[in-house]
Amino acid sequence: MNKKENSSNGLSRRQFLGTSAAAGMTIAPGISLMSVAEAKPLDTAVSSDQRWGMLIDTNKCAKGCTSCVDACNTENGLNTGDEQLSRQGQKAQWIRKVDLRDKTTGHEVSLPLMCQHCENPPCVDVCPTGASFKREDGVVLVDKHTCIGCRYCMMACPYKARSFIHEELLNQVEDVPRGKGTVESCTLCVHRIDEDTNKQRDPACAEACNTAGHKAMIFGDLKDANSELSKQLKKHSSKAIRADLKLNPGVRYRGI
């Protein structure tokens, strides 16, 4: 392209395109050719214009580090000592560290595993009451108001991502209601991502991973081509765990 090809108002074609892409091409008030991907205001419903997802780089994830797990427990009020009678394996766990070892080469990887927020979630398919559902923006949740605690979803989930609460709880965090007799799992910290446009925050696990300096977890909007997440996904090869099930998870991994 000829670099001298400047328009009359002093903007080069490239500059002009750059500005309009950032601002969204507005052709008339209220009508735009392209909406800018951004967080929603507090009073609007979530929409399928977004799909929240995550990219986890197992090469950066440190073996033995549990920053993400600890942050998740604190953020969501898990394991606060309420579950006294439950065995360790019965206690709520929304995110866990998994260590893998290649038997042939001896290569080891460590990765965090949680609800993969599938596009076609089996937990939603099997739920008899409609309590297990997928939000418009791709977040898979349990509506505990309708959950009867049958645990079909726990059996259907290939990632073993869900927990059941066996005991009466007292120390819930106000943003995260949890109670006996219901199933729960990672919510991608909906209470954080639903915040008003400028106050929106990453899920606690991704934030903690960044704070710990590993930067192995990138959270963002899969449908926004300009998000850091989409850029990284485009640039690097990544995999869905159990891609053979064709669930199209919102969480993808590098280095496995």
Add this chain to the structure above:
Amino acid sequence: MKYLRMMLAMLTVVLLSSTTVLADVPSPTIPKGNAEKCVLPTDEMRVNHMEKILHQRDKTMHDGVRTEQFSFKKCINCHVVKDEAGKAVSYKDERHFCNSCHTYAAVKIDCFDCHASTPNSRKKTSAAGGKH
């Protein structure tokens, strides 16, 4: 006509006597909220608060709408009752705002099986941390 008048008189007597009975039961003492006024006039809230909370519940759960007017969290924060030590009382305590009326009306609620019954807002670790 005479018969009707007699019926009416009897009905009045019955009604009057029932009010006397009601007056004998001590009215619940409802603790005041901490804000200047409630999100709706008190009379309306007394009758319809459950509808408002229910509506907001589904909007929050499924649509991610977290506006403050009928937010359950906000109810709890404003209607907190503190004990002698200055600590907020939980729903296990009969002085809890919701209990003050629900015990009187004998209406059992299960909100607090899952929801926190005392305010426990924590400091946000970092604001606007995400680049989406």
